[in-house]
Amino acid sequence: MARSAHAFVRGNTARFYEWLHDEDQPSIPHGPAIWICGDCHIANLGPVANDQGAVHIQIRDFDQSVIGNPAHDLIRLALSLATVARGSDLPGVTTVRMIEAMLAGYESAFPESDDDEPDIPPSIRLVMKRALRRNWKSLAQERINGVEPSFPVGKNFWTLTKRERSAIAQLMAQTEIVELATQLHHRDNEAHVSLLDAAYWRKGCSSLGKGRYAVLLDVDGGTSDGEDLCLIDIKEAVKSVAPHATKVRMPRDNAKRVVEAATHLSPSLGHRMRAATLLDSQVFVRELLPQDLTLDIDRMGRKQAMRVAMFLASVVGRAHARQMDASTRKAWRAELARNHTRTLDAPSWLWRSVTLLLAQHESEYLDHCRRYVAAEQR
Structure with missing residues (x-):
């Protein structure tokens, strides 16, 4: 800052x-x-x-x-x-x-x-x-410093514990998360989704003190051109510091609050997000697309x-x-x-x-x- x-x-x-x-x-x-x-x-x-x-x-x-x-x-x-x-x-x-x-x-x-x-x-x-010119390679170079389907362990990506890796594997196998990976118009809704790699993601000041994970998924085995690779962002949701109106009903689950807000404020992004639980923490999950800037x-x-x-x-x-x-x-x-x-x-x-x-x-x-x-x- x-x-x-x-x-x-x-x-x-x-x-x-x-x-x-x-x-x-x-x-x-x-x-x-x-x-x-x-x-x-x-x-x-x-x-x-x-x-x-x-x-x-x-x-x-x-x-x-x-x-x-x-x-x-x-x-x-x-x-x-x-x-x-x-x-x-x-x-x-x-x-x-x-x-x-x-x-x-x-x-x-x-x-x-x-x-x-x-x-x-x-x-x-x-x-x-x-944004319109970008593709998977653009996203990979920007986010993971290369096009290899793995995270380079170092300053930004940290190795997971066995407990974290197991929990992420279970989360990625859930039906609604699989549907998140296959919902893009150019992907087969019935495609098989497999986990390639995962890491703890050290991000900017908005993520300090919060759990943050990056996950690479492969949809139907087509990894050669990157079109079927998914970069998934998992972020812990915490209580908002913004004052809310009195006598209104919002989800008590902070992840559900975030996803519902996104659906109302930015439908393009809200429909690409899911609320979930990871290691007893409320998290929201979304696929990062090359066009998101x-x-x-x-x-x-x-x-x-x-x-x-x-x-x-x-x-x-x-x-x-x-x-x-x-x-x-x-x-x-x-x-x-x-x-x-x-x-x-x-x-x-x-x-x-x-x-x-x-x-x-x-x-x-x-x-x-x-x-x-x-x-x-x-």
Whole structure:
């Protein structure tokens, strides 16, 4: 997290919600109780493939998902974008216009919502084109540093214990997991699925302290071109730190919560996920596809910033809108409009939230860097 202010923002979801509920924070609109991402920063959106091969820009991370206030997703995304803007040395004027573009993009998803994606900015279109060109070899080179059907033991992949390997073998033999591997449109639903290799997967900050495993499966023995190789991600699901709405029913099983949220927010990915139990831990399982990419935007130009902000906010808005009926969408848009004057003389609730959060995060980030340097010198 010391790498950049944006990396610090991404890695501090719990602190975000603590800061968000400080007494000094402005009041924010209370939207309908729907599934929200809970950790809606730039890197948690990107191209996602469905089981038929179609690719869409959608939310792609649901660890912190809850039934909650949709305004929280918008503030989290705005903070992420504003932090990137500062890291790109863009003037404050650009950040002002970017936040206004976000509100316009989000509101454009209401009161009506359909399946047609809004116009994709050139910078994100490039990521889409790259996603569509990718194949198994691309995925293997990126994730396991080679195309051999095995995990290289080292920094990122660790050897399993006998107990872990046995438990993973049993999990991969379960009917619903086998169906997960065969559901892609180019695979035979009746194909035999075999386990090739498995390893403990050391990933980024979102996985610290959680169980994470990588599994390679072979569908029907066709390993020569990689089309029938499956890279399976098994991740422990833990309690979300995002506040949830009162008097709502969510699955108590955290893995089922994650999968249900994904199904509502990003159907392309949700239908490719399963909830399970591994070694008494709640886990969710999904196949990683070559087309699944992160929008890792570290720098932006002025025009790009506003277009990206509007587009990503519209993606989030559509994920929210598809969960609401027409009357609820209309009411939520009216509430947003009531809290958003059309003149910059009266700052919006989103602008006030972001400016306060930026100042707090900047202070915390610098202190984090000081502690990081001190630890290196010991």
